[in-house]
Amino acid sequence: MSFVQVRDVWQRYGTRSIIERVNLSVEEGAFISIVGASGCGKSTFLRLLLAEEQPTRGEVSVAGAPPAREPDRARGVVFQRYSVFPHLSVRDNIVAAESFGTRLGWLWGARLREAKARADATLARIGLDHVAGHYPAALSGGMQQRLAIAQALTARPRILLLDEPFGALDPGTRVQMHDFLTELRAENPMTVFMVTHDLAEGFKLGDRVLVFDKPRWDPHAPDAYGATITYDFDARHGGIPYHHLREKVDEPAFAKA
């Protein structure tokens, strides 16, 4: 059985259909890129994977567990912004991934010392040891996102959800972040879902690239139908996708006209 299973998922807000008939199964360790027009429901889909919201219809299951009702430690997440805690130092942001799971959210004594030592090792690994005592606001955008990813991974999630994590970074930093993420994945294989608006980025990092689009379109009621996965590309082999293009969905995306 596959690791992440999405069965006939629909999401509707009031009368607005956002996504519909989404079916997906993902193997453990796969890197799934998600692309699509702005506002088509990519973040909504990620919120469903995160269990921040419940789908109007259908269900999402991760690692064979029954559908989650709220976000938990099985799911790690990094957003475009606001992913780290501004009032905690860089080191404490990493320690938080261990301490927040306790009853009062604090570690003491030996456990705190150990957690701090582990946090320092993590920071050294991701090249942030020189700013361990600083607050996130003093860090560059790229450093903040590196911290956010390391923080999410410290909690050892089963799936990692990234919502345009590099969208606010300049192109040079973005390439560095790609290498960073690739290295981390080589060290501990994890299942990743990444929303991006950069197609090249999606193909470069992903094993599969999913395209969200509205296959049905009513010009008189633009909100009547939602988006679904219209293409599912195989993006392995160094991100040279177009030679390995595999069309999967029966309904073509350009049916709206």
Added chain:
Amino acid sequence: MRLINRKPGRVLAIVLAALPFVAVALAYTIGSEMRLAVNPQDRLLPAPATLLDTAIRTFTEAERRSGRILLWHDTGASLFRLLSGVGIAALLSLVLGLVIGLLPVMRGTLSNFVAVISMVPPLALLPILFIFFGLGELSKVVLIVIGTAPVMTRDLAQRVLEIPREQIIKAQTLGASSLVIALRVVLPQVLPRLIINMRLSLGTAWLFLIAAEAVASETGLGYRIFLVRRFLAMDIILIYVLWITLLAFLLDWALRALSRRAFRWLEAGL
């Protein structure tokens, strides 16, 4: 050069800042001299020298009957009422603000209630408070709490709601319970706002304090002002007003200093 782009230099800035104070002092002195020239017994605008004299007496001389220096006694009583009122209101607003901001169930129950309560004019409640809590300290403290807590609560709940959803979600993915989110994510981020709210509330709190002391009290800065008004002791009233102003300024300054020291992370990005 446009006026909006013209900035004063260091010295000029200090002079400009001092100007209104000097102007008021000057106007007072002139007015006082004019009145005293006409009638040396005039009590409305005592001469600056008289004021200084009175100030030294009120700050140092004990009252014969009780052997206490009344000004310090009044100050102690008033500050106790003011600080316990604002302190209790701050704690109350912190707890309610967190609960309303974080828990949808409580938001439904409490937010409208607090909004309505904050519309009740507190001074209109004063007679009721005197009846229920007597003429002692309690009624005055309660008046300050009722007068300041609802506004602080609404503001704090709003700040809690303004914390980016991303952070709350992130904390959940790190395994945080509702309590941990309240204690470790939300509380530290609204504490600076709590201090700001206390600073803003102190002005209102002084108003309620002096009103309550004027109506029914045996001690306190407001009580004293309204007592000596009967004898038209303008010099004492003015000294007390200046003293209250200084106290208010010092409290505000202390809270601001505390905030700057305690919340270094706020300034990290600047």
